[in-house]
Each structure stands twice: as C-alpha cells, then as structure tokens.
Amino acid sequence: MSGESGSDADRCGSQGGADYWSPVVLTPRPPPHVTPPPRRAGPAVAAVVTAALVVAGSVLTVVVQRAQAAATGQVFAVGEPAEAAAGWGPTYVDEQGRPARWDPCTSISYVVQPGWIPDAGRADLAEALSRLTAASGLQFVFEGDTDEMPSAGREPYQPARYGERWAPLLIGWIPPEATDLGIGSGAQGLSLSVAVPGRDGPSLVSGQVVLDASNRLGSGFGAGTTDGEVLLHELAHAVGLGHVLDPTQVMYPQTTNSESQFGAGDRAGLAAVGAPAGCHPVPRARGLRLAAGR
Ligand SMILES: [Zn+2]
Numbered sequence: 001m002s003g004e005s006g007s008d009a010d011r012c013g014s015q016g017g018a019d020y021w022s023p024v025v026l027t028p029r030p031p032p033h034v035t036p037p038p039r040r041a042g043p044a045v046a047a048v049v050t051a052a053l054v055v056a057g058s059v060l061t062v063v064v065q066r067a068q069a070a071a072t073g074q075v076f077a078v079g080e081p082a083e084a085a086a087g088w089g090p091t092y093v094d095e096q097g098r099p100a101r102w103d104p105c106t107s108i109s110y111v112v113q114p115g116w117i118p119d120a121g122r123a124d125l126a127e128a129l130s131r132l133t134a135a136s137g138l139q140f141v142f143e144g145d146t147d148e149m150p151s152a153g154r155e156p157y158q159p160a161r162y163g164e165r166w167a168p169l170l171i172g173w174i175p176p177e178a179t180d181l182g183i184g185s186g187a188q189g190l191s192l193s194v195a196v197p198g199r200d201g202p203s204l205v206s207g208q209v210v211l212d213a214s215n216r217l218g219s220g221f222g223a224g225t226t227d228g229e230v231l232l233h234e235l236a237h238a239v240g241l242g243h244v245l246d247p248t249q250v251m252y253p254q255t256t257n258s259e260s261q262f263g264a265g266d267r268a269g270l271a272a273v274g275a276p277a278g279c280h281p282v283p284r285a286r287g288l289r290l291a292a293g294r
Contacts (some may be wrong), residue, residue: 002269006280061104073197075100081243081253088269089242091193091204094280099272100193100200101240105279107139108239111174113145118227120219121173127221128231135267137275138239143168152180156194156206157285166194166205169238183212186254189230191237196283208232221260229260236266240273 042282067187075092082089090099099251101294102108129140148154150170176184193207211230221228232250243253249263261268271277 004188005119008219022271034292039143048097056173057283066068073202075195075197075202078242081245084244084265086244087246087265088244088272090269090273091237091240091242092195092202093276094197094202096201098119100195100202100204101273101277101280101284103280104139104275105276105281106124107141107166109141109143110170110171111143111148113147113149113170114145115176115178115212116175118173118213118219121227124219124221124227125171128228128235131262132239132270135262136239136270136273140169146170149274150174150181150208150210152182152210154192164285166282169206170208173211175214176212177214179210181208181210183210184214188212188215188217188225189234191234193238193240198280198282198283203280204238204240205282205285207238209238223257223259225255226260227258229255232260232262234245236262236270238272241266241269244269 018250042063073094075094077092078090092100094100111127112122133139146169150172154167154170156167157165174183175183176182178192181190181192189209189211191207191209191293194205195202196205197203211227211234217230218224218226219228220226221232228251236251238245241251244251244265246252246263247254247256248258249265251266251269
C-alpha cells in the first residue's frame, strides 16, 4: 500500500485507467505487433486495446486455431473506468460493445493455491463468492487446492493438469516475489481473465485472482480495507466488470473505508453479465493453439 492509509490504497494497481487486471485476450489471429500499455496510471490507456493483451509486461498471445466457426471477431479490453453515471463498465467488449461473460448455465470451476492463505482466507473467499452468486446468478464450484502458481504466462488450456477444457479460475494469496504478476507496491490484488470472441458476444473462459500475501489485511467485509473488499473487487473483475469512477461501488479502483458490499451499479453490472442475461455457451478449449511470445 506504499505507506498510504487504508482509505486510499490502490485495490489493484489500476489508478487512472492502466489495467493490471485485464490481461489476456484471445483473437482469431496473432496480432502483428503489440505495444504494452503503461503499467501504472499515466494517461489513459487507449480506450480499447486490440488483440493480445499485456500481462505484467510480458505478452501471451493465444490464437484460435483454424476456422473455429463460433470464434469470430475480436475482443477489446476496456482501458478506462466507466463514468459514475453509467454505474458499471465491462472488462472486455467486442466490436458491437457486447461485454465478455461467463456462461451462467455452467458452473465456474476454481482452484486455490493455498501456500500463503490467511487463517480466514477460505471463509472470506466463500463469502465473497456467495455474494457474487447472489448478485449475478453465476455458480462457483471448488475443485480443490493446487500447487500451480499464478503467473503472467499461465496457459488457459492445460490438458495435462486439468483435462481438455479451459483451466479453472486460479485464486490465491501470493507474495510479490513469488510471482511475476506485478502485485505489491500498492497493488493489493490483481485479476487476470481470459476472453475469447464468439458469435453471440465474447466469452470469459479462465482467469486468475491474486491477493498480495505480504501485506496482510483484516479479514471479513467490515469497515476499513479488508481481504473481503479486495476479494469482491477482484472476483467481480474476473466475471467481467471493469472499474467505475463511483467510490460507493466495489468496482471503484481504490479501496475505501466503508463496509464492503456491492452497490447498485455493481449489481446492475453483475446482472448484465450474469444469469439474467441468459445462457452464453463458450467456445471449447480443444482446438486452441497457444502461441507467441513470452
Ligand atoms: Zn480493479
């Protein structure tokens, strides 16, 4: 937190629109060139970033192999926070402005890297996911602990470890020196999600949620800066919400001292990407080819 008080700690290193949290986009074709956006603040990153995205300074490009019929179009990361009046904004959109979503008609699997988990970590995570389910209708299924470490280059398709499907959401409290994700130094949490284009709009298919284990926060969801607050924020990123410039919303880019609960804008966004918006079948992981430069 860089010596700041809890009231204005940077939740996930995304002040001013730089996006720590929006990393990997799958595109039908490898982009000819990708320029990493600034990692911190600074002038707003171009409103959208095409093609492959930057993960903590390194590039992971994943291309859809051959003519995967459903996977057409492009996905763009939304670089700027939404205005307060909008209530919420998406993490990713396609050319038509449709937000990337998980399929609410299929459970979202997640695994936990338990190496540095706080005493109350599992309870806080369960509560955060319960609140997310209540607001979005998205269902989460715990698949157990894993020895996999979060990383910028995490492959979203790992058949040897997880079978022939998208890799589950990976969640953990990790010391900054144990990962290349760029947490710490003011970034208390980070969310990296993977999106693929689709005929009916882009799909979220995998991701990582990491909290800084070296800067222990209070447990629960009460006043002050808590693990609960950061979990709600990063998990909401993971299901498709971006930042909004309204400090009464969980998706405000910085922590606040208030109780942690989703606001009206957060809830509207979670409904828009969740079950009320209907089923959203995702392109299958098989047939994808991981490519490019890391
Ligand atoms: Zn954030």
